[in-house]
Amino acid sequence: MANLKLNLTEDEVEILVDALEADMEGYIEAAKEARGNTRREEVKTFTEAAERIGELLKKVQALLGD
Numbered sequence: 001m002a003n004l005k006l007n008l009t010e011d012e013v014e015i016l017v018d019a020l021e022a023d024m025e026g027y028i029e030a031a032k033e034a035r036g037n038t039r040r041e042e043v044k045t046f047t048e049a050a051e052r053i054g055e056l057l058k059k060v061q062a063l064l065g066d
Helices: 010-036 040-064
Strands: none
Touching (some): 010 040
16 A cells, blocks of 8 residues: 655645535435444445544544534
């Protein structure tokens, strides 16, 4: 896995945070819908995606000192 270095402004980091939050919320809602329709594999997939986005979100938020 490669480590990347980016030069971002604070505004750009905030844009990334907003986008990640919206994406994560979408996966959480999709998991809830799949759970309601008893689609276990989709629940697992959407939950895992939301968790991974959450982990990335924490890293990006740390750049802002939040």
